[in-house]
Amino acid sequence: KAGVTQTPRYLIKTRGQQVTLSCSPISGHRSVSWYQQTPGQGLQFLFEYFSETQRNKGNFPGRFSGRQFSNSRSEMNVSTLELGDSALYLCASSLADRGGETQYFGPGTRLLVL
């Protein structure tokens, strides 16, 4: 099976702009989670979608939003970018139909905000 794919891999934006990141999960996986990774902070949970519904949300401002499509592909949007939004954004997919399911990660999208 193909792994989790994320596009684009790299992005450079300026403050105030908005950005959309895309994630395609492993075939058959219905859960997609998004994380922000910054040095020293580890992975911060953004949100999780399952069958097009947001099930969990982390402690991020409303500028961060996401959605999931019927084919389980997910997008994450950040509006009004700030310098502090520069990070590696990771997407992970899993079956998540029961506890303990492994999350499989994509390579990430590295966002630089200037």
Add this chain to the structure above:
Amino acid sequence: AQSVTQLDSQVPVFEEAPVELRCNYSSSVSVYLFWYVQYPNQGLQLLLKYLSGSTLVKGINGFEAEFNKSQTSFHLRKPSVHISDTAEYFCAVTNTGNQFYFGTGTSLTVIP
């Protein structure tokens, strides 16, 4: 909410020496525990996981971890490290299966 503490942010170790990376989590209720590894410019890769049963879990690349419920710990060990083990290691916990909590990571550097 859960929290995960990785006590050592950086661990240098000589090649072929043993290593232990420490992980403690906050809750004593039923949890599932994971260790992931991240190589430069890559996503996270699963090393091993504990769901239930034997408290000693073996993973890929010769790593193992021991679940200790009374100490709420899940330390990762390897008896002999290689240069290729140089990477960032993350401990994670979940109890619902759909929200993971990660530690801040331990950077393992293997010195030749």
